Amino acid sequence: MSEPFQKFRDWIDNRHEYAKEWKATRNRRIAGYFCTYVPEEILIAANVLPVRILGSHEPPTVTEPYVFAMFCHLCRDSLAQGLKGRFDYLDGIVEGQSCLHLRQAYNAWRLHIPIDYAFYIHVPHGVQTRHALPYYTEELRKFKRSLGEWTGRKITERDLARGINVMNRNRDLMHKIYEYRKPNNPKLTGLEAMEMVLSSQMVDKEDHNGALEELLKTLPSREMDRNPGVRLMIIGCEDDDRIFMKNVENLGATFVIDEHCTGSRYFWNLVDSSIQDRLVAIADRYISRIPCPSKDWPELTRIKQAVNLAQTYNVQGALVIQNKFCDPHGIEVPPLREELKAVGVPTYPLEFDVTVPWGQFRTRVEAFLETLTGLEELF
């Protein structure tokens, strides 16, 4: 059978070429964003292509003058891509308030890399307060106005509806594909799922939707010629380490679900299209989405979602990824592990840096997998 996920892999591997070609053929602007709290709907409405800025997993030494090395590798590695000129096709950058780390990458980019447009959206942190919605709607109004001024084209209600529709379609299709992770022998691996979601953050959503629709035609009949092994979950911050995913899955396991913002947390919630005022609807989506831990207080609600996913996808164990220096996720590690343990899901924590020391991790992951299969009791 042909490789149904190859398209997504190619998009990731050639993301910059894709973006340059997109820009040349459509003669439109591209804006880079750092965190998934940026409402892509509004960028799409403005005919601007949103692309997520991510790292390349090379040691980001070029960032040293601009970011203190105690900040997470994602923020340093992302900035390094800009400093090395790999995103030289970007016309603008946008950041939606999340953690302090990414804010630093945004500001350093704004200050040191030539760019035509930079906008910081003060996405509320208090997403559990009822006052976040009117506040955020007003903030989005400002963003919309600013984008209109930048592109020289007023964003209409129809434009917003188009942005919402294409984003919701993308989310809905990815939900459908995630369903195929539930069977005993899932129809896709964790790596493939990651590549699907990651690529959706890099290419035109219309193109991505087309590929997802094609995939949905063939996926039900896909025969997997691998033993799925242990059903695993991966939980953590932004995680695009494909090599790690592949290596773990080669040890006799399959990631059947994830809880991170390059996975389910990115697309899980849809914009409620029954809300009349489209800006309110968009604001509502980002406030009521599965929160990033950076916004998840005073109640730990994301952990409930992680537990729910673990149960729904029938996982046997979970790897909890902590990006070194990340406070929002690091703070939640013990309660998260405890809640999963309470529903019978053992966890294993791993600290990620810009490069993953697979040699060490391999032994630890293997040992964890053995505890899940009961193999260790044989010795």
Added chain:
Amino acid sequence: MTNPVKKYPTEPLKCWNEAKSLRTQYYENYLHAHKNGGLRWAGGAWSFSSVPAGLGDDVHSVTGEPYGATIAFHKDFASECHDAVEAAGFPRTLCAYMRNYWGAILLDKFILADGRVIPGYPTPDFIWQDHICCSHGKWYEIVKWLEKKKGKEIPMFCTDVSVGYSLTPPEKFRVDYIVNQLQDGILWLEKVTGRTYNDQLLCDAVWNEMKSTSLWAEVCALNQVIPTPIDEKTMYSLYVIGTLMKHRPECAAFYEKLRDEVQNRVDRGIAAIPHERFRVITDTQPPWGFLKIFRAMENYGVVSLGSLYSFGLIGMWEYQPDGKWIPKPLPSSKPATREEALRAIVEWTLNRPEWAHFYRPELKTQMMKSIVQQWKANAVLLHYNRGCEGLSVHIAENRLGLLKDGIQVFSFEGNMGDEREFDYPGTMARVTAFFESMGLEKLSTEGGP
């Protein structure tokens, strides 16, 4: 033979002991609040402490950062706290104050201002926090979680203040967002404590807080003279009163008395250190277990006269049209209603200088340059503080901004609350080399080079 360095008269601060007893009393009040039918709350030093004040005069708090710093100062206890937190599975890279604080809960111990560690963590009746740094809300979310494991439910309210920073008055919708949360917060306080809220007490507390924070800035402004009347190490013991109880009348009264005493020192030419000849400012919290670094600097005739941190964490400032950075004057009248009081304190708080850098590094750099110029500083010592991501965010940009303006910068790495991450001998060797590169030699005991 080189000329001896000029010697200025020095003398101890008269109100030193009062600061000490205010601090001691503060922790005692919290500890014994229940004995007298009072209430205890926990939250950060930046939380809107004037709001719970409307519940009555017998409501006492422990603010998290000064408490974390107190633990850090007592290194043995700090080390026990770190071990407990790591054993509970938390990463050691998290905010050091927060880890100290959680450690005390896990150990079920409480540290008093004088370093005495007593058994039993005095659980708060409620948590009243605000959130601008990634760790603020989550710090207390975990306090709640840890206490729940001991069978105690602590209600928590956290106000989101992350609406950005501007040198001009904030936009109304941003102020409204915070005021509306605080309005809900008052109803919540009534619900969780069963008390009736007193708006007059709120108005008084808001006014006290505005006075305290403006007065502290006035104290700091007096350090512009040469010789500087108080040094930063001394200021740490004084600004802390604001971080504990900025809304209390005794805080405003103390800062008024302090301002007058420091003015008197200026009038009489009393210096903080006898051989001042090189003035520096610092940045972010110091490594609390190693304040002897300041004494070592004195051996070179170097005085640290403050920082944006010690001036602006609690002190309120504003720019005048001529570009001068001055203590923020009080509004023309005291608020008289709940709405007025909340709006006044929100607008006032959004001006806090130590919040600027969370959003735009250029703003902090500008404020640091103003301090360098107006306070006649010769150099800036930047503490790349691994213990606090909130105050270290954008610090590398601040360094670049200062260097661009030709300001001498010395940067060093450390941790305000975890001594494992501060190399004292190594840092001292580098900092003395820096002073020597500035043409300073170690002073002899007589004050000569």
